[in-house]
Each structure stands twice: as structure tokens, then as C-alpha cells.
Amino acid sequence: MRSALVLVRAVAGLEWMVAEEVTAAGHRVVEVSKRQVVAEGLGRPPRVADDVFVVYGTAPDPGRSRASVMAGVRAALPSAPDVPCAPGSGGAFAVSASVVGVRNFNRYDVEDVVGERIARLIGGTYHSRRHGVVPPEDRAEWRVVLDGKTLWIALRPYAEPLHRRPYRQHTVPGSLHPPVAAAMARLADLAPNHHVLDPFCGAGTLLLEAHHLQPGAYYLGIDRDPAATAAAHSNWTAASGGVERWAAGTQRRGGGVGAGGARGAGVVWGTEDARGVEGVFERVVSNPPWGVRVGAGGVPSAVRRWRRVLQPGGLVVVIVMPEQVRLLGRGWRVLGRYGVAVRGRHPVILVAEPSRS
The missing domain is CATH 3.40.50.150 (Vaccinia Virus protein VP39)
Known part of the structure; x- marks a missing residue:
């Protein structure tokens, strides 16, 4: 049985090291691209990773037009994904998007299309970032990536981004990521x-x-x-x-x-x-x-x-x-x-x- 695909987000320039850490942990690296490593399955998340998301839908990258984004999202999520208890309460969720290349739409267009699709399929309240509104802290976070080849739709399995270390109670000017x-x-x-x-x-x-x-x-x-x-x-x-x-x-x-x-x-x-x-x-x-x-x-x-x-x-x-x-x-x-x-x-x-x- 094939393991679930995982998007491991990386600091630009450190993708190779994230891939090494994933491989050393016994997992297969599927592909490496800018700021991203795709792996099959993942136990303990890589320390060098910026964040981790479990993939629930993929489709070919829809290209440059806004209309094609809707079709691509429907292809990636044709039905309600089998999502186990996602972080967040009250069904609140947000979507963040990364888009590679020149497009006739912006990241907020992608986020809103995906957010509305997820709300329609599995319920919950989608909180858009389009107008600068900060989503509630206690929420699930979906991630959409259009990397020029694939449209990825994934969910963070944790309540906090991976780079947000629990020990980091205090910072000073110039603190290292x-x-x-x-x-x-x-x-x-x-x-x-x-x-x-x-x-x-x-x-x-x-x-x-x-x-x-x-x-x-x-x-x-x-x-x-x-x-x-x-x-x-x-x-x-x-x-x-x-x-x-x-x-x-x-x-x-x-x-x-x-x-x-x-x-x-x-x-x-x-x-x-x-x-x-x-x-x-x-x-x-x-x-x-x-x-x-x-x-x-x-x-x-x-x-x-x-x-x-x-x-x-x-x-x-x-x-x-x-x-x-x-x-x-x-x-x-x-x-x-x-x-x-x-x-x-x-x-x-x-x-x-x-x-x-």
C-alpha cells in the first residue's frame, strides 16, 4: 500500500538538506523543487523543514488562466477528502497558497477557490486573507501549491507551523530562523x-x-x-x-x-x-x-x-x-x-x- 504523500516546505536554498534528512529517516523522496520536498510518508518531521502538510488532492497545474484554476481544484478534490480530526475548533480553517510562474490570477484567487471548495465538501468556516484579515488562531491550515507541474492541496497536521519551536519564548533583533x-x-x-x-x-x-x-x-x-x-x-x-x-x-x-x-x-x-x-x-x-x-x-x-x-x-x-x-x-x-x-x-x-x- 502506498504511503500518503507529504509536502515538506523548506527555506529556499535548504531543499537538498531537507531531502537528506527525509531520506535518512527512511522515507522516499519523490521530488525536490523550489522550497519544497515531496516525500512518501513521514514520521518525525525534519528539523530543517519549515513546515509539513499531508497531501489530500493533486491535479496537473492549471496554467495561467483564472477559469482553469476552478477546474483544477475540482479535479484535485472531486469529493470530500477523508480528513481525520484536523487542528482547529469550530470548523474554522484558512488556506495559504504558493504560486510559481506568471499567472493571470493572484494567490488570493487560488486560496478563495480552494477555501470555498473545501467548505462545500466537508463544511467548516473558511477565513479568507484577501483583505488583510487575520484568520482565528485556533484553526486548521490548508496549503495550495502550483509549482508549474502539479497543483497540490494539503493540510497541516499540527496546530502550529513546524518552524515555530515551543522553546522559543523570547527573541531579540536579528534572531535566527x-x-x-x-x-x-x-x-x-x-x-x-x-x-x-x-x-x-x-x-x-x-x-x-x-x-x-x-x-x-x-x-x-x-x-x-x-x-x-x-x-x-x-x-x-x-x-x-x-x-x-x-x-x-x-x-x-x-x-x-x-x-x-x-x-x-x-x-x-x-x-x-x-x-x-x-x-x-x-x-x-x-x-x-x-x-x-x-x-x-x-x-x-x-x-x-x-x-x-x-x-x-x-x-x-x-x-x-x-x-x-x-x-x-x-x-x-x-x-x-x-x-x-x-x-x-x-x-x-x-x-x-x-x-x-
């Missing part, structure tokens, strides 16, 4: 007993994703803004079920990065200037200021410091704007470069090691 942080953690090739530094930790997203991937490593997150480290500490407490880890008495080597030298105990947070950080680390992972919402004046000095604290064979995984790539120029050997698109910006993830020259 969690799936991007998860991707950086995977690129860091973390291992048990690694000592990992984030010298611009912000609200802690990157190290929390790294710890989720590799809980056997020791993590130190610092930021010169006390509000940022307080946010990171609060998020870590939410993620770890109330375990307290603060910078007082932190050991940076020997006993491990952990309060009281507890091995593999989690993440330590401290208020400190990245330009003066001490210690020895196998990995530096970071989202330094881009100079957009947070000033980037101290970043070059901090990057020079990384060469001093990295163990031989150590790696840096950093996300920067294209104009900041030169920070890892002389004295560094770039092993990988991955462009992504996040909130209208196009940063680059770099994986690098100190060069011998």
Missing part, C-alpha cells in the same frame, strides 16, 4: 564531547538547535547584550524542562562547558564581548550581526579571535551577508558555501577552517 539554525548545526558535524562556542548567541536559537541534534557536546553561548543572554537562558530553560545553566563558575575546558563541570549537561550562557573570548573549542557556530538590525562593528575582531580559540581541525559555521563573506578570507579555507533566502534577505552560510598559511 530555527530551520536555518538546525541546518547550520548539521553542517557543523557535531560529535559527543565537542566544545562548541557561539560568540554572538542572541536569544540562543543556534545552540538550542545544536544541542537538540547533539546533546553529548558542551556548549557555550555568549553575547555582550545582557537582554540577549537573558532571553537565551529563558529559552534554554523552556527547552530543557527547567534545568538551570548560567555562566557563573563555568569551566571552558577540562571539566567541560557546563555549570560545575557537569559533562554533557547542556548549554552555558554568559554576558561577554566576543572579541575577548577565551577557551579551546572544536567548533564555532554563529549568526554575527549583519549590520541591518544590529551593528556589525565588532565582528572583524571577533572573527580574528576565532582562529585563536579553535582546536587544530576545528570548524567555523557562520551565516553572514554576501558583503561580509570576506571576513573569512585571508587566514581561512572555505569548505562550503550555501546561499539561503530568509525574510527577503539572501545571507550565506559558510563552513570554514583556519588555513595553514
Whole structure:
């Protein structure tokens, strides 16, 4: 029996990594396209994924005309789909659409056609986004994708988008999108007993994703803004079920990065200037200021410091704007470069090691 198809939505530029994670979990990848991976069946959702939707209807992409959209939607949903208890109460639901290519209609036209079709087939109250009205929070969320080849109609099986992590109680300006942080953690090739530094930790997203991937490593997150480290500490407490880890008495080597030298105990947070950080680390992972919402004046000095604290064979995984790539120029050997698109910006993830020259 064929498993249900699943649309796994991805950050642009990370589709390949989502596909790798799906395959590693034992599921078949059907196709990969811009911002989307189609898979057969899915157990635990990929950490790098932006969101996940279960497919309930498909049809050939209807093309450019508005009239053809109605015919395509009827072909994709000829009868009421067998939807198990969808998230939301009172039958409220909304539809969001992604449309690839030039069309004679907009996303709201697609959303309204699908929303009205679903309401007619299975009932419920459709909440359109056409006029800027925000749908009720407690709702089911349908997704429509016209990718140039196929019209997909799918339903999110969860109450919240996958990228909305439960631990993320607080953010600060420049906070990293969690799936991007998860991707950086995977690129860091973390291992048990690694000592990992984030010298611009912000609200802690990157190290929390790294710890989720590799809980056997020791993590130190610092930021010169006390509000940022307080946010990171609060998020870590939410993620770890109330375990307290603060910078007082932190050991940076020997006993491990952990309060009281507890091995593999989690993440330590401290208020400190990245330009003066001490210690020895196998990995530096970071989202330094881009100079957009947070000033980037101290970043070059901090990057020079990384060469001093990295163990031989150590790696840096950093996300920067294209104009900041030169920070890892002389004295560094770039092993990988991955462009992504996040909130209208196009940063680059770099994986690098100190060069011998």
C-alpha cells in the first residue's frame, strides 16, 4: 500500500538538506523543487523543514488562466477528502497558497477557490486573507501549491507551523530562523564531547538547535547584550524542562562547558564581548550581526579571535551577508558555501577552517 504523500516546505536554498534528512529517516523522496520536498510518508518531521502538510488532492497545474484554476481544484478534490480530526475548533480553517510562474490570477484567487471548495465538501468556516484579515488562531491550515507541474492541496497536521519551536519564548533583533539554525548545526558535524562556542548567541536559537541534534557536546553561548543572554537562558530553560545553566563558575575546558563541570549537561550562557573570548573549542557556530538590525562593528575582531580559540581541525559555521563573506578570507579555507533566502534577505552560510598559511 502506498504511503500518503507529504509536502515538506523548506527555506529556499535548504531543499537538498531537507531531502537528506527525509531520506535518512527512511522515507522516499519523490521530488525536490523550489522550497519544497515531496516525500512518501513521514514520521518525525525534519528539523530543517519549515513546515509539513499531508497531501489530500493533486491535479496537473492549471496554467495561467483564472477559469482553469476552478477546474483544477475540482479535479484535485472531486469529493470530500477523508480528513481525520484536523487542528482547529469550530470548523474554522484558512488556506495559504504558493504560486510559481506568471499567472493571470493572484494567490488570493487560488486560496478563495480552494477555501470555498473545501467548505462545500466537508463544511467548516473558511477565513479568507484577501483583505488583510487575520484568520482565528485556533484553526486548521490548508496549503495550495502550483509549482508549474502539479497543483497540490494539503493540510497541516499540527496546530502550529513546524518552524515555530515551543522553546522559543523570547527573541531579540536579528534572531535566527530555527530551520536555518538546525541546518547550520548539521553542517557543523557535531560529535559527543565537542566544545562548541557561539560568540554572538542572541536569544540562543543556534545552540538550542545544536544541542537538540547533539546533546553529548558542551556548549557555550555568549553575547555582550545582557537582554540577549537573558532571553537565551529563558529559552534554554523552556527547552530543557527547567534545568538551570548560567555562566557563573563555568569551566571552558577540562571539566567541560557546563555549570560545575557537569559533562554533557547542556548549554552555558554568559554576558561577554566576543572579541575577548577565551577557551579551546572544536567548533564555532554563529549568526554575527549583519549590520541591518544590529551593528556589525565588532565582528572583524571577533572573527580574528576565532582562529585563536579553535582546536587544530576545528570548524567555523557562520551565516553572514554576501558583503561580509570576506571576513573569512585571508587566514581561512572555505569548505562550503550555501546561499539561503530568509525574510527577503539572501545571507550565506559558510563552513570554514583556519588555513595553514
